[in-house]
Amino acid sequence: MSLPPSSARVVIIGGGVIGCSVAYHLTKLGWKDVVLLERKQLTSGTTWHAAGLIAQLRATQNMTRLAKYSQELYGGLEDETGVATGFKRVGSITVALTEARKEEILRQASMARAFGVEVEAISPTEVLEKYPHLNIGDVTQGVYLPLDGQGDPANIALALAKGARQRGAQVLERTKATGVVRDGRRITGVHWQQGDETGTINCEHVVNCGGMWGHEVGAMLGTNVPLHACEHFYIVTEAIAGLTQLPVLRVPDECAYYKEDAGKILLGAFEPNAKPWAANGIPADFEFDQLPEDFDHFEPILADACERMPMLAEAGIHTFFNGPESFTPDDAYHLGLCPEMDNVWVAAGFNSIGIQSAGGAGMALSQWMDAGEKPFDLGDVDISRMQPFQGNKTYLFERSKETLGLLYADHYPYLQKRTARGVRRTPFHQHLLDRGAVMGELAGWERANWFARGSQEAEYRYSWTRQNFFENVRAEHTAVREGVGMYDMSSFGKIRVEGPDAEAFLNYVAGGNYSVPVGKIVYTQFLNDRAGIEADVTITRLSPDAYLVVTPAATRLADQTWLMRHKGAYRVTITDMTAAEGVLAIMGPQARDLLQKVSPNDFSNAANPFGTAQEIEIGMGLARAHRVTYVGELGWEIYVSTDMAGHVFETLMDAGAEMGLTLCGMHMMDTCRIEKGFRHFGHDITSEDHVMEAGLGFAVKKDKPAYIGRDAVLRKQDEGLAMRMVQFKLTDPEPLLYHAEPILRNGEVVGFLTSGAYGHTLGGAMGLGYVPCKGESVQEVLASSYEIEVAGTRVAATASLKPMYDPKSERVKV
Structure with missing residues (x-):
């Protein structure tokens, strides 16, 4: 048995089907000095006893793309390697x-x-x-x-290992990774033991393909890999x-x-x-x-x-x-560059679909490692979606009881996990529960999704048709459109960027202009070099040297990691402030009236125009009021330190009682934002969606000096759009839309909805989706007839490139 070399470009830990696939695909891309360490024998963990089912269809387009690639790969492996895969x-x-x-x-x-x-x-x-x-x-x-x-799992893995060996990889069995040499955010060496022999491999990259040992291997590498x-x-x-x-x-x-x-x-x-x-x-x-x-x-x-x-x-x-x-906490596998380290990668936690996923996952990870950026959107499985607390062993034990069964459970819209709940609570949690909140969970946060009324049970009754909260959400939606509503946004990520170079740093890493007065709020995106959208954020200038970046709850860690990795020599400090402040959104035509009742500050257009923030007194406390909206109405987000949050909530509720102030949930926010055509990160906009094709060209500055993605923005401006984000509304008010329904243009499938919800004001289900338009004018795109396929039935739809609700945003700026 040969001993490991003293150095390698990459060390892969784990010899199951995914470790073998990563080695295979890296060598296929021309990588030399690839070393795979397997503690016992190849396939001896889970791969050897897998059922070997190889399906194509997954929940998203890119996961389906990877599953289809696995099939194509396995079909040709036998000819390449001489190992029968049984496919x-x-x-x-x-x-x-x-x-x-x-x-x-x-x-x-x-x-x-x-x-x-x-x-x-x-x-x-x-x-x-x-x-x-x-x-x-x-x-x-x-x-x-x-x-x-279907195929033979063990032989598929052995065929991949042989293919890797044929291109120079060293695949070493009975060789355990026992520790690492760490230099800051990088692993520079992997210690190994083979029988009585020990040593260290100096390396540039490490890949954790440890399977059910992935959590343990991750800890050794200084990373969080939640699975059980x-x-x-x-x-x-x-x-x-x-x-x-x-x-x-x-x-x-x-x-x-x-x-x-x-x-x-x-x-x-x-x-x-x-x-x-x-x-x-x-x-x-x-x-x-x-x-x-x-x-x-x-x-x-x-x-x-x-x-x-x-x-x-x-x-x-x-x-x-x-x-x-x-199994992982959300039934999606872990792939990508670990947030805690700059050269530690992972491919693990395959939730009983490892054979059908391994080919595509190995290909995608290898391309990511080779190019230094994701080959396409991998947000569904990107390890950076996992929150630090999800590595907690008690949490993993409790959640794993449910996640295995969820593979075959009814996948109802809005289905909530039952286990391992209540870990992260906002300062308003009990206040909301006392008033009928029905909680959902995102990234561990308990969030009010809707409010039960009167004697109604405060729990979900799932179905594919109108669920038991449909009319509740309609009432909340109507309150925001016609009166005033309040909802808890505390779970949204809050990242403070502070230091003498904060302005210059943000002007480099994000597409907007941050050379703005204190109190200005800028909506913008972080872009990659292809002008794909890595994050969708607002950035508020708090002082000459400090900004607050507000992100979606699920992507706070990913967005903060993106900032950290591009910090370079800029003199800035980047701090997660999410738990420091509670946030209440006050939205609707009467929002100004409510705030004026509880605060001596001036909320007029002259003093506090749209897109600005001001420090305010509220009740007997202090807060910061951001005049922005994700529901398309006049409104403010009230940021208050957690110690005063309860007082501010009670003050607003008391003052709003005579005005009909309505507590609202996240479902209302989704129904309102889709009427307004506001994009939802992770669904409508991702790392492979060009910011201009997403209809967000207004949020990035074409004339600003160098920033990440600028060249790709200017190229797209010159060459024209190949896709356009289009808003749809079904002409029949009965069917419901969720996501991934096919878009038919003149009778042909041309795409699918990236998100869907019911537009209670406009009176029908609505969706957003990309439509190919290369060489076409806006008029040509809109002149077509459109249908959306819902459970096999085609339903006529109207299409628009402008928001169907308040297209000029007049209601927002009154």
């Missing part, structure tokens, strides 16, 4: 047993068409034709993807006479999947209440190990399966298997 396109069927699941899978089929995945909605009878052993008595709908496949192992169960039958090749079958309403292989049936489960494993650490000698059987836990799944496929009741069980797999 074959057998197709897959998902069946629904309820009307709610029928709606879900039909919406998924529409999404598949938008993403370019071949898909067919099939009737229960057609399901039986393709899967003749099934009891279809209660099947309501099926969806068939003919190009889905859970027990995962399946059985394999004895050979069944006459059984021929079948599609992969998923019956999510029974938490089950079926795979035919070599005349046997593998039946697997994603049960609603999972069993976390190894909370106190994975045994040091774990290698190709199985966990103890728990037939009582699996028995309800098997009982349903025997009803669904009666021949299972006659078949003997050859194998009852229980093996561990890792």
